Amino acid sequence: MLIAFNKPFNVLCQFTDSSQPPRATLAGFGLPPDVYAAGRLDYDSEGLLLLTDDGRLAHRLTDPRHKEDKIYWVQVEGTPGDEQLQALRRGVQLNDGPTLPARVERLDTPTLWERNPPVRFRKTVPDAWLAITLREGRNRQVRRMTAAVGLPTLRLVRVAMGPHNLEGLQPGQWRTLR
Structure with missing residues (x-):
């Protein structure tokens, strides 16, 4: 099952x-x-x-x-620059070693359910959404990767694993x- x-x-x-x-x-x-x-x-x-x-x-x-893709929609604090996106795509150095390269794309704000409690909105701090696809799954990996390039994660939603999705x-x- x-x-x-x-x-x-x-x-x-x-x-x-x-x-x-x-x-x-x-x-x-x-x-x-x-x-x-x-x-x-x-x-x-x-x-x-x-x-x-x-x-x-x-x-x-x-x-x-088995190389099953895991796709995440990630709301990050800040405005991702090309250099930050390229670093994520190449793989970043974490405390437990380098990550594998990831597929990373900018996303328009996705239509999602309300989160309870909601992510705190701050007028003076921009945020953005990314689609990040990984083939590995380390502890808190996406959050650690985005933090390593200066884009702390605000919200993280896994939308697919291999052929399965929400x-x-x-x-x-x-x-x-x-």
Whole structure:
């Protein structure tokens, strides 16, 4: 079984949480029993999370050797210059080593659901949207990459993994895939 789930902002990619106070988890969304996340999406990120009950499928979906594209729409603080975009495209140096090259494009502001709480708007600080496609998945990688080039991430939404995408799912909604 493979499920596409639109993970809301500030929800953990697991079914339990031992922190105090407990945070929202996947347990609150009526997902089928015995599925688990194929990969992770940060607590403060949103969008497509694939869940499965098949360990081999989970491995194939998340192992970088299988080169499944992961597409993110990223709202950044600042106005991206050509030099910053080229650095992201070439790959940037992070504490845990250089990243692989990424596909990066400027985006018009996408039509998305409201985030709760919303991203803080500041009149004097511009922001912009980028589409970033990765083939690896390090911890908080997109946020660390944009910060490394001087463009802190304000909002991060994964819209696709390989051939799978959100296709109109609202936050908290899920569907079974073939």
